[in-house]
Amino acid sequence: MHKLHCSLRPHVCQARYASTSSTPYPFPSHAHPTAHQIFHLPIGASQQDVKARYYELVRVHHPDSSHGRDLSPLVRRHRFQAITAAYDVLRGRKSAASMNGPGDIYRQEIERRRRAQAAYAASRMRSEHAYQHPSGAQWSASADDRWKDRIILFVGLMALGAGLGPALVWPSYTASYQAHLTASQNLAAARREAREHGEERRREISKRVKEYKEKEAREQAEREGKAGVA
Known part of the structure; x- marks a missing residue:
């Protein structure tokens, strides 16, 4: 039955048994990996870790990425689709049963x-x-009946x-x-989330620089005030 399934869905079997590239988070080679196995994260990982790992997996396993050029386009799309489904499961958007292809x-x-x-x-x-005949002899169909069957x-x-x-x-x-x-939509979503994350970091850095300058100004004013009194 496994051979029959592989003959009907060759790109799925190729995705399972193809050699993984030298990446820090290779795609699992065994059949039906779980969402945590695809993301290389332990059960109970934080949402922040899940999102950060998703960015890495998108960068490496996207069908248009330079990684995995030795794999066929069908295999790359299948893997990215599995990564997207695993991300939805880890984010709580879908159940684990939805990962069945x-x-x-x-x-x-x-x-x-x-x-x-x-x-x-x-x-x-x-x-x-x-x-069967009453004597116990087995009934046999005629040649015409056999041809009809x-x-x-x-x-x-x-x-x-x-x-x-x-x-x-x-x-x-x-x-x-x-x-x-789906791969194109998820890549666009990943880039958008990355831009939003970068903007948040820039705002936080600007806020800290401003606070530091204000603190320096207050300390400088205090020093000048003490010097004037002396």
Whole structure:
């Protein structure tokens, strides 16, 4: 089942097993990493640590970043999408269950249809064994009946492939486009938050410089006053 899933979603499997680049916070190589594992943070980390680590991960793992050029664009978008989902989880915007990708949905659907097909085959086998002559000899279908069964099975498999094919191809394209759009939006948000953080720091530095100058002026006035009295 794991091989079937990898054949349907190759970029997901490549993201899991591709070698990580020499970065301080490499993307986890195992399947289904948690939000804390993606951010390389312990459980209970502060929101300030989460935001600071998010800036670092965006800088390193953004699809347009110079890092990870040895990976395919699909892998880079998948990783950045996972980082964005992990950030929303750590910020309390989404639940941890929302990190499950669309591949899990397809895998569950394929598994459900496989079980239904196996149950149908087992039912047919039991029905064939039930048709026996009174003497105990097993009933055997004629050549025409066997050909009809094969034709019906072939048509059923073709219908299954025709119905499942678009469901696998179209969401893959949509998810890829949505991931690229989300990556661009999150990069813009990260840059905006970085600018706001920089403006706050500049205001704080200006405030401290002003307070220091006022303190120096008061001390200078006190020294001059004491000198005049003496």
